Amino acid sequence: MTSTNYDPRILKAPHPVPGAPDNWKRFFSFNTDAKVIGIQYIATSLFFLLVGGLLAMIVRGELITPPADLVDPSVYNGLYTMHGTVMLFLFLFPILNGFNNLLIPTMIGAPDMAFPKLNAAAFWLVPVFATVLMGSFFAPGGPASSGWWSYPPMSLQNPLGHFINGEFLWILAVALSGISSIMGAVNFVTTIIRMRAPGMGFFKMPVYVWTAWAAQTIQLVGLPALTGGAVMLLFDLSFGTSFFRPEGGGDPVLFQHFFWFYSHPAVYVLVLPVFGIFSELFPVYARKPLFGYRFVALASFGITFLSLIVWAHHMFYTGTPNWMRHIFMFTTMLIAVPTGVKVFAWLGTLWQGNLRLNTPMLFCLGGLFNFIFAGITGVMLATVPIDIHVGNTYFVVAHFHYVIFNTIAFGVFAGIYHWFPKFTGRMYYEGLGKVHFALTFIGATLNWLPLHWAGLLGMPRRVASYDPEFAIWNVIASIGAFMLGVASIPFILNMVSSWARGPQAPPNPWRAIGLEWLLPSPPPAENFEDDIPTVISEPYGYGLGHPLVEDEEFYVRRSQEA
Amino acid sequence: MTTTAPKNGPNIGAILIISIAVAINLVIAKLMATWSYSWFPPQASSAAAYVDDLFALETGIGSFIFFGCTGVMGWVLLFNRAGKYDESDGAPIEGNTKLEIIWTIIPLVTVFAIAAYTMNVNMKLQTLGPKHKYAIGSDPTTLVSVDPSADIGPIDVIARQWSWEFVYPSGVRSSELHLPIDQRVNLRLISEDVLHSFYVPAFRLKQDIIPGSIISYSLTPTKEGRFRLRDAMFSGAYFSQNQTDVIVESEQTYDGWLKATAKQPLRPGLDPGRPLYDRRLSRGDKGWATVPPAPAPMVNDPGDPSLPHDA
Numbered sequence: 001m002t003s004t005n006y007d008p009r010i011l012k013a014p015h016p017v018p019g020a021p022d023n024w025k026r027f028f029s030f031n032t033d034a035k036v037i038g039i040q041y042i043a044t045s046l047f048f049l050l051v052g053g054l055l056a057m058i059v060r061g062e063l064i065t066p067p068a069d070l071v072d073p074s075v076y077n078g079l080y081t082m083h084g085t086v087m088l089f090l091f092l093f094p095i096l097n098g099f100n101n102l103l104i105p106t107m108i109g110a111p112d113m114a115f116p117k118l119n120a121a122a123f124w125l126v127p128v129f130a131t132v133l134m135g136s137f138f139a140p141g142g143p144a145s146s147g148w149w150s151y152p153p154m155s156l157q158n159p160l161g162h163f164i165n166g167e168f169l170w171i172l173a174v175a176l177s178g179i180s181s182i183m184g185a186v187n188f189v190t191t192i193i194r195m196r197a198p199g200m201g202f203f204k205m206p207v208y209v210w211t212a213w214a215a216q217t218i219q220l221v222g223l224p225a226l227t228g229g230a231v232m233l234l235f236d237l238s239f240g241t242s243f244f245r246p247e248g249g250g251d252p253v254l255f256q257h258f259f260w261f262y263s264h265p266a267v268y269v270l271v272l273p274v275f276g277i278f279s280e281l282f283p284v285y286a287r288k289p290l291f292g293y294r295f296v297a298l299a300s301f302g303i304t305f306l307s308l309i310v311w312a313h314h315m316f317y318t319g320t321p322n323w324m325r326h327i328f329m330f331t332t333m334l335i336a337v338p339t340g341v342k343v344f345a346w347l348g349t350l351w352q353g354n355l356r357l358n359t360p361m362l363f364c365l366g367g368l369f370n371f372i373f374a375g376i377t378g379v380m381l382a383t384v385p386i387d388i389h390v391g392n393t394y395f396v397v398a399h400f401h402y403v404i405f406n407t408i409a410f411g412v413f414a415g416i417y418h419w420f421p422k423f424t425g426r427m428y429y430e431g432l433g434k435v436h437f438a439l440t441f442i443g444a445t446l447n448w449l450p451l452h453w454a455g456l457l458g459m460p461r462r463v464a465s466y467d468p469e470f471a472i473w474n475v476i477a478s479i480g481a482f483m484l485g486v487a488s489i490p491f492i493l494n495m496v497s498s499w500a501r502g503p504q505a506p507p508n509p510w511r512a513i514g515l516e517w518l519l520p521s522p523p524p525a526e527n528f529e530d531d532i533p534t535v536i537s538e539p540y541g542y543g544l545g546h547p548l549v550e551d552e553e554f555y556v557r558r559s560q561e562a
Numbered sequence: 563m564t565t566t567a568p569k570n571g572p573n574i575g576a577i578l579i580i581s582i583a584v585a586i587n588l589v590i591a592k593l594m595a596t597w598s599y600s601w602f603p604p605q606a607s608s609a610a611a612y613v614d615d616l617f618a619l620e621t622g623i624g625s626f627i628f629f630g631c632t633g634v635m636g637w638v639l640l641f642n643r644a645g646k647y648d649e650s651d652g653a654p655i656e657g658n659t660k661l662e663i664i665w666t667i668i669p670l671v672t673v674f675a676i677a678a679y680t681m682n683v684n685m686k687l688q689t690l691g692p693k694h695k696y697a698i699g700s701d702p703t704t705l706v707s708v709d710p711s712a713d714i715g716p717i718d719v720i721a722r723q724w725s726w727e728f729v730y731p732s733g734v735r736s737s738e739l740h741l742p743i744d745q746r747v748n749l750r751l752i753s754e755d756v757l758h759s760f761y762v763p764a765f766r767l768k769q770d771i772i773p774g775s776i777i778s779y780s781l782t783p784t785k786e787g788r789f790r791l792r793d794a795m796f797s798g799a800y801f802s803q804n805q806t807d808v809i810v811e812s813e814q815t816y817d818g819w820l821k822a823t824a825k826q827p828l829r830p831g832l833d834p835g836r837p838l839y840d841r842r843l844s845r846g847d848k849g850w851a852t853v854p855p856a857p858a859p860m861v862n863d864p865g866d867p868s869l870p871h872d873a
Contacts, residue, residue, distance in 0.1 A: 072842060072849030074799040142850025147796050153773060154756040154798055159851040166850070246774025247698040252757060253772060286642075287650070292657035295666075317759065318770045319693045319777055326681050333673035340669040341662070347634045348661070353652035354644040365635065372631045376624035383620060383676065384684050385613045389766040392759060392794040456601045458763025458873070460794040463802030467790065467871075511649070543651030 030124065032116035033525050034101040035423060037123050041098030042416070044126055046495075048090035051134075053485060055083035060447075060481035063474045068465040076464040077145035078166070084148035085133065085170065088266075089177045092404070094126050095412055096273045097184050100212050102423055104188060106516035107206045109197030109533060111526040114190040118183050125180035129173040136169035144170035147462060149259060152244035152252045156237050163238060171234045178227045185219035188212055197515065197528075199535035199549075206514055206539045207290065207297055211276030214300035215269045218307060222262035229258025253318055260311035268307040271403060272300055274411030275342055278364055281418055282346050283540040284512040285361035286353025290540040291345045302338035306331060316387045325384045332382035339375060343368070359433030360418035366441045367410030374402035377452065394473075395455025401448045413440070413491075420498070421505030425522040428502060432494040439487035446480025507559035513541055513548050518555040520562030531558075587629050595622030603873035606785035606810060607765035612683050614766070620676065689767060691748070691778030698754060702776040708748055709780045714741070715748030716778070720859070721758035721771045723797055724804040724835035727859035734823050737831035738865035739791060739808045741783050742816035751777040755856065759795035762808050764873040770795050783810040787872035799852035800835030807871055823862045831861035 026036050027043070059080050062070040071079070101119065105112055113119045136143040143166040146155035150170065158165055192213045196205065232243040233255060242248025244255045283290045290296060312320060312328040320328075346368055355361070377399040381387050390396065413436070420428050454473040459466055466474070508517040515535070519527060533549035541548060549555065598614075598621040605611050642652070691709050696702040708716050718729040719739070728739045741747055751760055753771040760779070761768040764787070769779050793804035811819070835855040842849055 068802065068838065073802065073838060074842075074849040074852045077796075077799060077801075078850045140851070145850060146798075151757055151796070154796065157756070157798065157853050159853045246772075249697070249774075251695075251774070286638075286652050287644070288652035289654060289656045291655065292659075292662045295657070295662050317768045319690065319772060319775070322684060322690070325684070326677075329680060330674075330677050333677050334670075336673050337666060337669050341666055343631065344665040345657075345662075347631060348655070348657075350635065350638045350642070352655065353638060353642050354648060354650055355638060355642050356644050357639075365639075369632055369635060372628055376620075376628055379624070379673065379676070380617065380620050383616055383680050385609070385680065385687060385766070386617050386620070388768050389613050389763070391768060392761070453601055457603055458761070458790065458792065460761065460792050460802075462796045465802045467805075543654035544656075 030120050032112070032120050034105050034113045034116070034119060035523060035525075037119055038098045038101030038103075039423065040123055041094045041101060041126070044130070045091045045095035045098065048086050048094075048130065050488060052083055052086035052091055053488065055079050055086065057481055057485050059083060060478040062464060063466075064478040066466050066468045066471050066474075071464075073464040074145065075142070077147075077462070078143045080462060081145050081147050081170075082133075082137070082143050085144070085174075087404070088148065089174065090126070090130055090133070092270050092408060092412075093177065093181060096215075096270060097122070097181075099208075099273060099277075099412075099415055099419075100184070100188050100216075102419060103208055103516065104191055104212060105195075106422075106519060106523055106527055107209050107514060108192065108195060108200060109515045109528055109535070110191060110195035111529065113187050114195060115187050119187050122180045122183035122187065125176055125183070129176035129180070132169050132176065133173040136166045136173070139164060139166045139169055142166050149256075149263075150233065151259075152233060152236060152255050153246060155233065156245060158237065167237055168234070171230050171237070175227055175230050175234075178223050178230070181219050182223055185216040185223075188216045189220065197532050197535050197549075203294060203297070204535050204538055205297070206276075207279035207293070207300075208273065208276030210297040211272040211279070211300045214304040215272035217301075217304050218265045218269050218272075221308060222265045225258050226262035229255055229262075232258070253315070256315055256318065257311065260314045261308075264311045264314060265304075265307040267400075267403060268303055270408050272303060274367070274408045274415075275300070275339075277411045277415040277418075278346055278368060279342070280514070281360055281364045281414055282349045283542055284418075284510050285356045285358065285364070286350050287356075287542050288349055288353045288540075289538075289542055289544060291348030291351075292341075293538060293540060295341055296345045299338035299341045302341075303335060306335045306338070310335065313382055313387070316384050317391055329382050329384050333379055336375060336379055343372060343375070358417075358430060359428070359437055360414040362434065362437045363410045363414035363417065363440075366437065367407050367414065370402055370406035370410065370444070374399060374407055377402065389458075390455050392461055393455035394451045394459045394461055394470075397461045398448045398451035398455060401444075401451075406444045406448065410440070410444075413437075416495075418510070419516075420495075421509050422516060422519075422521050422523070424499050424502075425505050426498050426502035427505045427509065428494050428498040432490045436487055436490045436494065439483055439490070443480045443483030443487055447477050447484060448480070450474075450476045507556075507562075514539060515549070518549065518552070518559055520559045524562065528555075531555075583633060584630075587626055587633065590629055591622045591626040594625035595619065597621075602766075603764045603789075604785060604787070605764070605766075606783055606787060606789055606873070607762075607767060608782040608784055609687050609689065610764070610766045610784075612687060616680060616683060619679075623672065623676070689779055689781055690769065691780060693772075693775050693777045695775050698774055702752055703750060706750055706776050706778055709746075709778055711746060712748035712780050713745040715780075716750045717747060718750045718752060719760060719771070721751070721753045721760070721793065721797075721804075722856040722859070723755050723853060724793070724800040724855055725831065725833050725859055726791065726793075726804070726806045727831065727861060730820065732820060732824060734820055734863075735828065735831070735859065735861040736823065736863040736865065737859065737861050738806055738863065740816055740819050741808060741810050742813045743783055743786055743810050745813070746780055746782045749779045749781070751779055756797050757795045758793050758797050758804070761792045761794035762789055763792070764789040765808075768794055783808075786810050786812065788869060789873050790871050800838055800855060803834040803838060805834065806832055806865065806867070807869070819863075826862040828860040828862060829864060830858035831864040832867060833858035834867070 235241040242250040450473040
């Protein structure tokens with residue numbers, strides 16, 4: 001992008017303008033360019049990954065010995081609550097919205113999002129609720145400390161009686177996060193439905209776009225339930241109502257329904273785009289078409305549908321009657337079918353491929369390996385009698401970290417490395433990337449694999465202290481956790497130094513097929529501007545020898561000349 | 563890898579390799595299933611064997627799937643890696659509808675089979691009785707129909723922030739739960755503050771305790787010993803201290819304990835959060851806010867938490 005003769009007024013323009021200069025200031029402004037917003041999201045969430053990781057390391061530091069000796073138990077409870085909240089609402093949701101911003105418009109050939117201002121407003125809510133949440137550390141009595149579930153009546157106990165308390169700020173932050181997510185979801189879904197390039201029917205869309213669409217649909221359906229529950233909780237906490245207070249005739253279990261109706265599908269909001277990343281990357285680095293593209297694409301909506309009817313599997317031991325347990329066991333196990341379709345399709349994609357093991361591919365393979373494991377423990381947890389034993393123990397903690405970190409965060413790292421050259425215009429350093437992968441894979445395995453056994457032996461989750469028989473598993477886990485902390489060093493080093501002075505990236509360093517790879521690196525403000533290509537093939541045509549778009553040479557040439 | 567086979571005939575080499583791999587995988591799956599029994603505490607209730615058997619079954623099936631899938635990954639990593647300057651494409655296979663239908667149907671049938679089998683097992687466990695709501699402050703114990711199939715009980719289990727109290731039909735109060743072996747016991751689970759959970763890992767049983775509801779719950783201990791009872795639903799600052807022991811003993815010992823304990827005067831029972839709360843106060847009440855622990859329950863037998871537990 002050359003910044004020769006531009007009108008200085010365009011610096012103040014509320015929308016992206018072709019020819020606008022590349023400057024660092026745009027990342028700190030109310031910029032409406034989806035690619036700027038994407039990087040804003042990703043940078044913000046990586047910062048909060050460090051915050052959440054630091055909290056996790058204090059938690060693991062406490063748990064390296066059986067007694068509660070590092071911090072007061074009340075402090076421990078606040079730390080693990082904030083760890084979970086930060087990781088979900090300030091790391092994973094925003095970083096995947098960052099990917100959506102970078103990838104959806106470029107992958108479907110749109111100049112920007114459907115509602116650029118709404119998009120920027122959705123992002124700028126993130127620092128707002130981040131400030132609220134971080135501010136709660138300084139609230140009288142400390143931050144919320146009833147777990148990220150915030151189950152009443154525990155969460156309604158307000159020992160100091162202040163109106164402004166940690167729990168109050170926590171609910172406020174979660175509600176704001178929900179508003180931000182709904183604003184994002186409206187935008188992404190509209191963009192995907194309305195702004196695809198000519199010729200790009202639904203069955204010519206990349207799978208990432210399918211999964212983002214399926215995930216954002218969950219946000220639209222599920223978030224109102226959580227927001228409603230949060231508002232009732234806020235009223236119970238601050239205004240004396242009794243929706244969930246048993247002494248006023250309320251039912252604490254009702255909140256669990258509101259909470260899990262959204263918060264179980266929320267896991268699929270996070271994991272679906274990662275399935276999308278796997279589906280994009282395996283074909284590129286195996287040099288093969290995605291096996292069963294249509295099945296994989298459609299399975300995303302199978303997961304969306306099923307994810308909305310499984311929530312009570314979190315409540316098998318709350319006194320739910322047997323008929324209800326059985327229905328939810330069935331629906332939960334059924335999710336193994338569409339996810340199995342995807343896993344087998346990825347294995348089919350790898351089969352007889354020509355594998356190139358660079359950092360993004362290593363993270364994808366590691367993530368897939370871990371996800372297969374997590375899927376199996378997931379079916380175990382759906383089995384009612386097993387769940388009654390291991391539910392609310394470290395088995396669950398181990399299982400969901402295998403999903404949330406060992407699969408989702410692995411996919412996120414794979415995506416960051418894969419699209420880094422495209423959106424920064426620089427290549428990252430492969431050696432540092434591989435060190436990052438090795439430390440992450442070993443650290444994550446040490447951290448969460450042993451905890452399955454602690455859970456099977458009956459160690460409850462959320463404890464600040466435990467009986468000595470669980471010590472061995474916890475020592476290994478803590479070592480793994482500190483290793484993950486160390487793993488962030490090569491990652492940060494790589495990102496910062498590569499972006500600052502990495503080698504210039506060509507438009508298509510991975511020889512990948514996709515509209516985003518027909519753009520210059522980094523893409524100009526309005527992507528294809530007036531020359532939007534006409535899509536003529538299904539994606540992932542590796543080895544098939546037919547072009548993706550009409551007049552492909554023109555776009556390739558143009559991207560190289562930019 | 564790409565063995566050239568005649569077009570109209572089975573590829574003997576491939577079939578052989580796949581058969582050997584499947585056979586090895588089956589052996590590993592069986593070994594994993596057998597090994598999985600050692601991952602649990604001892605089986606101390608009539609439910610435990612069912613849970614462990616189900617878990618072993620799923621460990622076996624799961625291991626077969628896990629090692630099958632990761633075996634494929636290992637194979638391609640060994641044999642399908644591109645050379646350093648190899649920029650060629652892989653085999654341009656776009657899919658295989660027959661295969662895709664097979665790998666949709668097989669998991670579908672498998673999970674249906676597991677779920678149906680589990681339903682069957684779950685019907686046999688029959689631990690959970692009716693749940694009645696009551697107004698906090700009124701006496702919940704007047705409400706509940708007792709489990710007619712139980713030999714012992716109802717014993718009231720009262721969970722608090724952060725202590726346990728057990729009230730026997732004879733009026734005996736204890737901080738530890740004494741139960742006779744091989745008799746079905748009916749419990750009534752009560753909480754007056756927040757959610758708690760009655761969890762005995764050796765029994766493989768867990769039931770949340772919900773304030774404002776009284777829950778009838780029955781179980782049969784099958785092994786003598788001293789087992790940990792842990793609160794498994796997060797209940798605030800000293801949640802992790804909220805543990806006590808279940809003592810399963812012979813019927814004579816149990817009867818003897820009941821008689822002897824009835825003669826004991828009431829005194830403060832186990833109050834495991836208290837020492838930490840006192841430590842906190844002595845250090846100037848530093849830390850983040852917490853409600854104070856509920857007063858120690860007044861019991862005939864305060865128990866002895868220093869005795870070693872079996873699981």
